[in-house]
Amino acid sequence: MAFDLEHYKRRASRLLWDDLDFGSFRAEPLRPEVLRCLSYMHDVEYHTVCYLRDLLLTPAHADPRMTAFLSMWAYEELWHGEALAGVLEAHGHPHGDDRVAALRAGLGWRDRVRPLVMAAGGWWAGPSFVALQMAWGAVNESTTQAGYSLLARQAGHPVLAQLLSRIMRQEGVHLDFYTSQARARLAASAKAQHLTRWALARLWRPVGSGVMPPEETGFVLSYLLGDAEGRRQAERLDRRIDRLPGLAGLGLLRRVVEAIPCPQPGPPRADPVRGPAAARQGGRGTVSA
Ligand SMILES: [Fe+2]
Numbered sequence: 001m002a003f004d005l006e007h008y009k010r011r012a013s014r015l016l017w018d019d020l021d022f023g024s025f026r027a028e029p030l031r032p033e034v035l036r037c038l039s040y041m042h043d044v045e046y047h048t049v050c051y052l053r054d055l056l057l058t059p060a061h062a063d064p065r066m067t068a069f070l071s072m073w074a075y076e077e078l079w080h081g082e083a084l085a086g087v088l089e090a091h092g093h094p095h096g097d098d099r100v101a102a103l104r105a106g107l108g109w110r111d112r113v114r115p116l117v118m119a120a121g122g123w124w125a126g127p128s129f130v131a132l133q134m135a136w137g138a139v140n141e142s143t144t145q146a147g148y149s150l151l152a153r154q155a156g157h158p159v160l161a162q163l164l165s166r167i168m169r170q171e172g173v174h175l176d177f178y179t180s181q182a183r184a185r186l187a188a189s190a191k192a193q194h195l196t197r198w199a200l201a202r203l204w205r206p207v208g209s210g211v212m213p214p215e216e217t218g219f220v221l222s223y224l225l226g227d228a229e230g231r232r233q234a235e236r237l238d239r240r241i242d243r244l245p246g247l248a249g250l251g252l253l254r255r256v257v258e259a260i261p262c263p264q265p266g267p268p269r270a271d272p273v274r275g276p277a278a279a280r281q282g283g284r285g286t287v288s289a
């Protein structure tokens with residue numbers, strides 16, 4: 001079914017959570033490993049505007065339907081970050097501007113080179129590159145949505161579950177847009193299918209891998225995908241990717257699950273905002289899964 005952009009333009013909105021009782025986290029705080037996952041998700045949600053920068057460096061920016069969607073998408077993703085910041089704040093964890101600024105400052109040359117790579121790819125591959133971007137976006141939105149579902153299940157906290165279900169609803173709309181765009185663009189071009197298949201198979205990594213420390217990505221993947229339910233979700237996500245033209249059998253999530261090393265992730269890392277002591281005391285780097 002075609003994505004109803006006009007409907008989305010009118011319905012896109014700031015995520016609301018003012019009615020949720022964040023005070024309940026005082027009596028019933030989230031476990032350290034849940035907070036560690038939420039910190040990761042907080043950072044990645046806030047990074048969406050940088051992904052938008054990369055998207056607009058390609059021929060995608062010439063399509064007014066695309067830019068209309070992306071305008072709303074970045075706005076909604078910002079508020080996902082703000083909502084998760086509220087949860088972290090309720091637990092006295094680093095959040096918001098200071099944390100985001102530290103993350104971006106630490107990206108270094110990779111972040112400076114990325115726009116050049118995206119612009120060059122767009123120039124070289126033209127519309128096929130946009131098809132790749134849409135398929136990539138569909139994979140990332142679907143895995144993000146599944147990640148929130150798995151985290152809500154692991155956390156077992158009613159207030160967090162409500163908040164994440166609201167975020168998941170919006171992620172589902174984003175997923176619909178990326179999927180409809182990817183399906184149409186891939187169906188129209190064998191070149192787009194070849195490029196997208198090649199790039200996803202060789203370059204795709206789980207959401208946040210390009211900006212978050214590897215040990216944090218590893219922790220989140222182990223925590224969310226390391227049990228039977230996580231593996232079921234991974235299989236479901238792979239089946240979803242299989243349905244896009246030319247992308248059957250990639251097994252992206254199967255590879256992620258197979259790469260999960262063991263139930264015990266690596267040691268806590270120094271927190272970019274609070275330093276190594278914070279990690280040892282139960283901050284962002286706490287390991288207890
Ligand atoms: Fe989001």
Ligand SMILES: [Fe+2]
Nearest residue numbers: 141170171174
């Ligand atoms: Fe999203």
